[in-house]
Amino acid sequence: xxxxxxxxxxxxxxxxxxxxxxxxxxxxxxxxxxxxxxxxxxxxxxxxxxxxxxxxxxxxxxxxxxxxxxxxxxxxxxxxxxxxxxxxxxxxxxxxxxxxxxxxxxxxxxxxxxxxxxxxxxxxxxxxxxxxxxxxxxxxxxxxxxxxxxxxxxxxxxxxxxxxxxxxxxxxxxxxxxxxxxxxxxxxxxxxxxxxxxxxxxxxxxxxxxxxxxxxxxxxxxxxxxxxxxxxxxxxxxxxxxxxxxxxxxxxxxxxxxxxxxxxxxxxxxxxxxxxxxxxxxxxxxxxxxxxxxxxxxxxxxxxxxxxxxxxxxxxxxxxxxxxxxxxxxxxxxxxxxxxxxxxxxxxxxxxxxxxxxxxxxxxxxxxxxxxxxxxxxxxxxxxxxxxxxxxxxxxxxxxxxxxxxxxxxxxxxxxxxxxxxxxxxxxxxxxxxxxxxxxxxxxxxxxxxxxxxxxxxxxxxxxxxxxxxxxxxx
RNA sequence: GGCGGCAUAGCCAAGUGGUAAGGCGAGGGUCUGCAAAACCCUUAUCCCCCGGUUCGAAUCCGGGUGCCGCCUCCA
Numbered sequence: 001x002x003x004x005x006x007x008x009x010x011x012x013x014x015x016x017x018x019x020x021x022x023x024x025x026x027x028x029x030x031x032x033x034x035x036x037x038x039x040x041x042x043x044x045x046x047x048x049x050x051x052x053x054x055x056x057x058x059x060x061x062x063x064x065x066x067x068x069x070x071x072x073x074x075x076x077x078x079x080x081x082x083x084x085x086x087x088x089x090x091x092x093x094x095x096x097x098x099x100x101x102x103x104x105x106x107x108x109x110x111x112x113x114x115x116x117x118x119x120x121x122x123x124x125x126x127x128x129x130x131x132x133x134x135x136x137x138x139x140x141x142x143x144x145x146x147x148x149x150x151x152x153x154x155x156x157x158x159x160x161x162x163x164x165x166x167x168x169x170x171x172x173x174x175x176x177x178x179x180x181x182x183x184x185x186x187x188x189x190x191x192x193x194x195x196x197x198x199x200x201x202x203x204x205x206x207x208x209x210x211x212x213x214x215x216x217x218x219x220x221x222x223x224x225x226x227x228x229x230x231x232x233x234x235x236x237x238x239x240x241x242x243x244x245x246x247x248x249x250x251x252x253x254x255x256x257x258x259x260x261x262x263x264x265x266x267x268x269x270x271x272x273x274x275x276x277x278x279x280x281x282x283x284x285x286x287x288x289x290x291x292x293x294x295x296x297x298x299x300x301x302x303x304x305x306x307x308x309x310x311x312x313x314x315x316x317x318x319x320x321x322x323x324x325x326x327x328x329x330x331x332x333x334x335x336x337x338x339x340x341x342x343x344x345x346x347x348x349x350x351x352x353x354x355x356x357x358x359x360x361x362x363x364x365x366x367x368x369x370x371x372x373x374x375x376x377x378x379x380x381x382x383x384x385x386x387x388x389x390x391x392x393x394x395x396x397x398x399x400x401x402x403x404x405x406x407x408x409x410x411x412x413x414x415x416x417x418x419x420x421x422x423x424x425x426x427x428x429x430x431x432x433x434x435x436x437x438x439x440x441x442x443x444x445x446x447x448x449x450x451x452x453x454x455x456x457x458x459x460x461x462x463x464x465x466x467x468x469x470x471x472x473x474x475x
Numbered sequence: 476g477g478c479g480g481c482a483u484a485g486c487c488a489a490g491u492g493g494u495a496a497g498g499c500g501a502g503g504g505u506c507u508g509c510a511a512a513a514c515c516c517u518u519a520u521c522c523c524c525c526g527g528u529u530c531g532a533a534u535c536c537g538g539g540u541g542c543c544g545c546c547u548c549c550a
Contacts, residue, residue, distance in 0.1 A: 006479090027550075038550050071548065151478095154545075160477050161546065179548085203548045225550030226480075232548080256480080257544060293498075294488060299481060299543060306487055309499045316498085319512060364489090372489050376497035383497095383514085390506095390514045445508055452510080463511050472512085 001056070001366045003221070004297060006229065006252040007153050011368055016220050017250060021061065022053045025211040025249075027224035027232070028064040028110070031091035032072040034274040035098060037287075037302065038258045042224055044291045045255050045369075047104035048414050049221070052365050055412045063214045064107035065207060066092050068114050069200055074189055084190050085114070098275045102284045104414045109214050113206035117192045120201045120209040123243055124181045124194075132242035135196050136172035138184020144177040147238040153252065154230035179235055181205050204235040208243070211236075217244040223253040256299040278307070285417040286310040292371040292413055313379075317410065317418040320382040322472065323389050324406070327399035336405030347398040350388050354405055357381045361409050371413060378409050425471050429455065433462050433471050440464075 003014040016022045026046040029035045043064070050060045068088035077084035092112070100106075113120070124140055127133035132146045144150050144158065151158050162176055180202035185191035191198040211219065217240065224233065233252065240248040260273065278287060289310040294300040336358070357377045364373035385402055388394050394402070407419050436451035455462050459475045 009479090029550075030548085036550085040550085042550050155478050156546070157477075223550095225544090227544060227549055229479075230545055255550070257550075259543070289498095290487090297480085298488090301487060306499090309487065312500095313498060315512095323513085370489075372498095373496070376489070379497055386513055387515090440508075443508075449509075461511065463513095464507065464509095465512085466506095470512085 002368055003251050003253070004368045006254045014251065016058060017218055020058050022058045023215040023219035024049065024060065024062045024221040024223065025215055025219060026062070026064045027207060027228055028066050029095055030067040030070045030072065031088050031095055032070060032076050033091060034276050035095050037273050037275050037278050038225070040099070040102070040275045040287065041255050041258065041291055043099055044102065044104065044288055044414065045296045046107070046223055048371065049369060051412050051414060052369065061215065062107040063109040063111065063211060065111050065113065065210050066095065067206060068092055068112045069190065070203065098279065101279050102288060103417060111210045111214065113201060116206065116210050116213065117201065119213050120205050121194050123205060123209045123239070126243045127181065127239065130242060133181055134174065138197055138199060139171070139180055140182035140196050141173050141178040142181050142235065142239060144175050144238065147242055150238050151234065153234045153237055156230065179204065179231065181239070204232055205239060208236050208240040212240060212244065217246045217248060218250060221251045221253050222249040223255070226254045226256060229254060255296045258302040259299055260302055282307045282311065283314060285415050286314050288414050289313050292375050295372055296369060314418055317378070317382060317415070320385055321403065321406070321419045324385065324399050324403040327389065327394055328396050328403055331396040331400040336401050336408060346388065346393040347395060350384060350393065351398065351401060353384055354381055354402060358405055358409060365412070374413065378406065381406055425460065425473070429458060429460050429471060433469055436462060437469050
């Protein structure tokens, strides 16, 4: 596999540090509110990457933190007259609930910053010992000047950055670029005891502490949104490499930003498009499809129109899986690569072509996780299968094998839902559909159309097929 | 101003030297009582602009233009 690394700015061959185990850390949200749709992109990217690596036979340890101590959390707590910990707990749970709806599973470890204060303190102590950090009043700062290659990830010249940086009142930094590792407690703020007095962790340090704890220095992949490159990831590198004296991360994986077409997200105005609101309106697999349709590193258009489009795509895939399931009915589940039969038959030829598509699918993902190209192979497979179905080819056994092969592909992309059998159709719905069929036979089309409309109202679509009808749930 | 990225059909979007994937939408056809689903056909002589390298560039180089992100604890 080739994977782009934003530190070296090139695609490199990816070989895990630990043999058959892949170690990944992605920056999760700071939980001061409901997460917005943009937060879902790195989440989806990380889960799909995990599935891809697993499909290659690796075991994957994916760590995705939740930052539950932060200025904004404290501010919100004060505003609402409740402890910051309450705010954090509420929105951490909301985050888990919201992302659970995507059906991609949970990261292997989801550490909370407040549960790793000891590790954070130990890390800061090491940095102080090694001359990379200093105490200034109640605070502890990282000494940027002690880190000769500071700026290597963001490609910024330290001298340049100093121009814009500034020391705010109450801070006693040696350099404007120095950043807080530990912040002395102000009255009413949540605080922990430390060698430097009562206080709390600064922003970047928790990710260093937790990634090093769970994955160790030099782990494989560290991901997050591009906007985190500076200062967050730059600072993580400085801290972590300063503390351990070894390279921190092997591949930096940064996803592009969402370009909101309708409504610019403005945090100050508070009109943020939340993940929750998006999933209230659209199926999770549609949102996943939106993310998969563009390369993870590219900025992407996002809005109601692309979501609607993705709904159509999802329906297309659901339809082909539904047809395959019907055709394969009664047939035992099959392996996609079961020994090909007579290669002269149309079925065997189709299986050959689909096998080629599965290879192309994996090749696409092997090239820096090109999900858009991989998804195109699934659509290509769908078209070929539909054509075979329409031609009346495909015996039950072939259908079962085709379905198994396509299932593998959608599973890697986290689109299992498109293959899910629809929930059982309620009996009264079936009765209505049967009555409609009787009306059709009796050529009472007015009544038949009435029943079809009534079914549509209830969320079911009735499709006439040779020799009968079929009821499909449309929501 | 500095750093990084993006710019491909009506829309979304792959493609980084060999002659434009895929999806949505639109138009035509098949099937159907009508639909729906599905299938077939059509929909970029051309990849922001101007130069250059090359037998050959959307793809490489130089220069522009536009948009986005970061440089102020935003994925």
